[in-house]
Amino acid sequence: MSPRPKTIAEIDTPAVLIDLDRAERNIARAQAAADAAGVKLRPHIKTHKLPYFAKKQVEAGAAGITCQKIGEAEVMADAGLTDIFLPYNIIGKAKLERLLALHRRVTLSVTADSATTVAGLAEMFTDASRPLKVLIECDTGAARCGVQTAEQALTLAKQIASAPGLTFGGLMTYPAAGAPEAAETWLADARDLLAKEGFACETVTSGGTPDMWRRQDAAIVTEYRPGTYIYMDRYQVEKGAASADDCALTVLATVVSAPTPTRAILDSGSKALSSDLLGLPDHGELVGIPGARVTALSEEHGKVELSGGARLAVGDRVRVLPDHACVVTNLFDEVYLISGDRVVDILPVAARGKLS
Amino acid sequence: MSPRPKTIAEIDTPAVLIDLDRAERNIARAQAAADAAGVKLRPHIKTHKLPYFAKKQVEAGAAGITCQKIGEAEVMADAGLTDIFLPYNIIGKAKLERLLALHRRVTLSVTADSATTVAGLAEMFTDASRPLKVLIECDTGAARCGVQTAEQALTLAKQIASAPGLTFGGLMTYPAAGAPEAAETWLADARDLLAKEGFACETVTSGGTPDMWRRQDAAIVTEYRPGTYIYMDRYQVEKGAASADDCALTVLATVVSAPTPTRAILDSGSKALSSDLLGLPDHGELVGIPGARVTALSEEHGKVELSGGARLAVGDRVRVLPDHACVVTNLFDEVYLISGDRVVDILPVAARGKLS
Numbered sequence: 001m002s003p004r005p006k007t008i009a010e011i012d013t014p015a016v017l018i019d020l021d022r023a024e025r026n027i028a029r030a031q032a033a034a035d036a037a038g039v040k041l042r043p044h045i046k047t048h049k050l051p052y053f054a055k056k057q058v059e060a061g062a063a064g065i066t067c068q069k070i071g072e073a074e075v076m077a078d079a080g081l082t083d084i085f086l087p088y089n090i091i092g093k094a095k096l097e098r099l100l101a102l103h104r105r106v107t108l109s110v111t112a113d114s115a116t117t118v119a120g121l122a123e124m125f126t127d128a129s130r131p132l133k134v135l136i137e138c139d140t141g142a143a144r145c146g147v148q149t150a151e152q153a154l155t156l157a158k159q160i161a162s163a164p165g166l167t168f169g170g171l172m173t174y175p176a177a178g179a180p181e182a183a184e185t186w187l188a189d190a191r192d193l194l195a196k197e198g199f200a201c202e203t204v205t206s207g208g209t210p211d212m213w214r215r216q217d218a219a220i221v222t223e224y225r226p227g228t229y230i231y232m233d234r235y236q237v238e239k240g241a242a243s244a245d246d247c248a249l250t251v252l253a254t255v256v257s258a259p260t261p262t263r264a265i266l267d268s269g270s271k272a273l274s275s276d277l278l279g280l281p282d283h284g285e286l287v288g289i290p291g292a293r294v295t296a297l298s299e300e301h302g303k304v305e306l307s308g309g310a311r312l313a314v315g316d317r318v319r320v321l322p323d324h325a326c327v328v329t330n331l332f333d334e335v336y337l338i339s340g341d342r343v344v345d346i347l348p349v350a351a352r353g354k355l356s
Numbered sequence: 357m358s359p360r361p362k363t364i365a366e367i368d369t370p371a372v373l374i375d376l377d378r379a380e381r382n383i384a385r386a387q388a389a390a391d392a393a394g395v396k397l398r399p400h401i402k403t404h405k406l407p408y409f410a411k412k413q414v415e416a417g418a419a420g421i422t423c424q425k426i427g428e429a430e431v432m433a434d435a436g437l438t439d440i441f442l443p444y445n446i447i448g449k450a451k452l453e454r455l456l457a458l459h460r461r462v463t464l465s466v467t468a469d470s471a472t473t474v475a476g477l478a479e480m481f482t483d484a485s486r487p488l489k490v491l492i493e494c495d496t497g498a499a500r501c502g503v504q505t506a507e508q509a510l511t512l513a514k515q516i517a518s519a520p521g522l523t524f525g526g527l528m529t530y531p532a533a534g535a536p537e538a539a540e541t542w543l544a545d546a547r548d549l550l551a552k553e554g555f556a557c558e559t560v561t562s563g564g565t566p567d568m569w570r571r572q573d574a575a576i577v578t579e580y581r582p583g584t585y586i587y588m589d590r591y592q593v594e595k596g597a598a599s600a601d602d603c604a605l606t607v608l609a610t611v612v613s614a615p616t617p618t619r620a621i622l623d624s625g626s627k628a629l630s631s632d633l634l635g636l637p638d639h640g641e642l643v644g645i646p647g648a649r650v651t652a653l654s655e656e657h658g659k660v661e662l663s664g665g666a667r668l669a670v671g672d673r674v675r676v677l678p679d680h681a682c683v684v685t686n687l688f689d690e691v692y693l694i695s696g697d698r699v700v701d702i703l704p705v706a707a708r709g710k711l712s
Contacts, residue, residue: 257501
């Protein structure tokens, strides 16, 4: 075993570096914006997958955390997080049993968008003294999960209310990127229809970092679930949600080949950066090296094309700003917390690879 | 903990299923084709990342195995594999020390494409009684790593030969997809130039499953490093290297939402299937359900569009044939070996996530 690195220069590559100062600034800034807008913040842990940052987010004022899979929620509950929202249709006996066990030890809420999901929850959760809070997922334009109409939401709310072990918690959406107004209109209509029938929406929750700075969300949204804001990435910079200086996650890589003056190959391919483009034209840029772009990935090689006089030599160490931070953390067993050039800590990515 | 599943019906989703009968048939078929062509087979373990299958490949007649990163080779050496080729430029003291330790316990060979890489190897490997075999990586058209000309290969061969702890082993390429003739011409020219200068190429090695059935490769190539052939995938079917019935890897998934008659959402997104498209128009197809295509992925959701009367309901369990098998196995901590509907074994993906 190599000795524990004290500085970035001692870290073997590829490695994920998290700039702690930037991450903490991003946490504080988002919490302040949510507080100013009168919206609860419930960060999605998918971006970092670390109890360390989940606790920081709650300490900063978050109402709780959001996880996408039960396995992630189990890791966070084990680490002491106490209020977890799982915006996912939980299907099947094996998962419902795990969900029930989780419900017994933390404040838990989930979503449903079908009678089948609600029926499964109602069968497993029967304790009227400790009902499970169920929100209705609404398809407000993203064309993923969710009921299609306010009337369908009403039907599900009635089904939830009729189950002794469940309680209706409100509405949840993941809005289409760049179209928050449509989501707000949709949710307001559904909330009003439900109110007329006697169903108050305690929570109306939306997500997505790109649109998180919109204050007018507060008119309908009571809670917001951003994930990427803690690390930010190239996609968020492209969408105007962050500046390059806000980006806390980079991948430390080594140039292993420089076959031509305008081509360098990194030891970081799709196994390190993922293939997610999120609509961007290439896979990443090299911090501090204008004219260097990661233009192609195979599993273990990242191809950098150099222009404008940029040069790289075999053995050079570089930092890649990836398109999508969340999927990168899922590919590494550990991340390095850094401050300047100093390694502050090395953390196992405790909720990595939790697929069920 | 749930009891260990005995049949596919008892497996929680998402999960990777490996059809053992198909995988073994694929191993045997490729070995027979290599034997018939007089070419050594040295399978790339990146596809399965399992000592179990690496051993099966060697038992079937493979000359050894190929790994891409030292961490993979360490896992395979620990499991008893004894002949490992690492076609990668190993750079930096930390990795070179691990490489030396590995060289002391298995038959090892590596590649280099620059004077810097060779110099690093020459400095770490100094034992003339047990020299490290170094092949020269050649860019025969894929525009990734590799020397650009036969003359550059000759220069590197001289540098390798002048280092007491290294020995020149031949030429290596990863050819451009669909252009094996260009690679063959390139390699033949380099081999001839090297021969004239007194450097015999003991090994000329190429890779890539799509072109592995070309017998004429044998004219120049002495060893072949296919990876995907053991599992096959949609990309290989598209390239004509396999039929759908050869595909051994599928992802077992559950329909968690069916918001419209033509849309279903799986519990398997890019964290299960990866975002690799390999040029295909969508992310996967559902086995046995014509007209069902995985058309979009977010991290935990796979969007299926249904046409031609195909229908899916919440709770349905399906098997996704992914575009790219290798990247899927890197996302799961374990895989299920199946025979028909029966679970034969559950194996940890021992070389998963080995990035350095």
